[in-house]
Amino acid sequence: MRPPFLVCPLQPDLLKQLQGYQIILRIPELEQVEQAVEQVNRASIRLECLYVTSRLALGLQPVSEKLKGIPLALRVPSMGLMRDVAIRLPLLRQLSIRVFMPMDSTENLTSIRILASLGIACTVLPGTKNIKWDLFSDLASYALLGLTPHGSIEPFHTLAREYQPAGRTELGGAWFTHPEKFIHVDSQGRFAFSQDELDREEFAGAGLQELHGIFETPAFQKHQEQWREQFLTFGGCATCPGWRICRGTFSVQAAENPECRKAFQEILDIVELKQAADVRGNHQVWQL
Numbered sequence: 001m002r003p004p005f006l007v008c009p010l011q012p013d014l015l016k017q018l019q020g021y022q023i024i025l026r027i028p029e030l031e032q033v034e035q036a037v038e039q040v041n042r043a044s045i046r047l048e049c050l051y052v053t054s055r056l057a058l059g060l061q062p063v064s065e066k067l068k069g070i071p072l073a074l075r076v077p078s079m080g081l082m083r084d085v086a087i088r089l090p091l092l093r094q095l096s097i098r099v100f101m102p103m104d105s106t107e108n109l110t111s112i113r114i115l116a117s118l119g120i121a122c123t124v125l126p127g128t129k130n131i132k133w134d135l136f137s138d139l140a141s142y143a144l145l146g147l148t149p150h151g152s153i154e155p156f157h158t159l160a161r162e163y164q165p166a167g168r169t170e171l172g173g174a175w176f177t178h179p180e181k182f183i184h185v186d187s188q189g190r191f192a193f194s195q196d197e198l199d200r201e202e203f204a205g206a207g208l209q210e211l212h213g214i215f216e217t218p219a220f221q222k223h224q225e226q227w228r229e230q231f232l233t234f235g236g237c238a239t240c241p242g243w244r245i246c247r248g249t250f251s252v253q254a255a256e257n258p259e260c261r262k263a264f265q266e267i268l269d270i271v272e273l274k275q276a277a278d279v280r281g282n283h284q285v286w287q288l
Contacts, residue, residue: 057077177195
């Protein structure tokens with residue numbers, strides 16, 4: 001198993017200890033990008049991308065020419081006003097950027113579709129409330145079966161690439177929460193398998209020296225087997241037709257709104273159609 005990516009804060013003393021690892025550097029706003037790149041170069045570490053967890057809407061982001069060539073994962077609460085985005089659009093399309101947005105609102109799901117249609121790669125983040133599951137499955141159809149060119153939309157492209165009927169599919173890879181690929185580290189070197197677990201101080205290790213052999217630890221094995229708990233609940237996620245692509249990722253939301261069952265059944269059908277189309281290729285019959 002290859003070494004995981006480390007998702008960590010901008011902390012110079014910490015970065016000095018991370019040589020040899022692939023780093024995803026977490027910063028709060030785009031204004032810190034130059035400082036982050038400078039610290040990365042000074043520490044001589046390999047940067048996979050900058051993960052910017054901003055509180056500003058996309059239309060208010062201070063994008064500039066200085067961001068060109070820097071891999072950016074920009075998490076925003078919403079798109080904001082279209083007129084503000086339109087001003088920034090020519091530059092956004094020149095950046096190596098993926099926009100992350102929560103699926104809590106109809107507006108955000110619509111915004112992601114608009115941004116993708118404009119050539120901006122996007123990622124749908126799990127929401128906690130008011131999820132419109134029919135719009136979510138419609139977005140999957142657009143992402144994987146849409147005929148017009150558009151930016152990729154995660155996690156749907158990950159599903160189409162990695163789904164195997166007899167295998168295990170991890171949606172979390174699109175959100176930096178796949179335990180085999182991402183480890184989240186705090187400023188003190190303590191680490192967990194997701195940012196939420198880090199915030200709750202549910203640590204898998206108390207120091208960077210414990211990263212070696214992490215995949216053989218009881219903490220990792222327990223995390224890997226959490227999906228089995230879904231089989232202990234009668235009528236829970238394990239009985240859903242879309243279990244093979246969700247595996248309980250949205251179990252909390254499902255408890256509040258079981259409409260996700262229908263959505264993930266539709267998404268599974270879409271993924272299988274996409275995979276079948278990719279196998280057949282894009283053969284076209286002549287036309288006048």
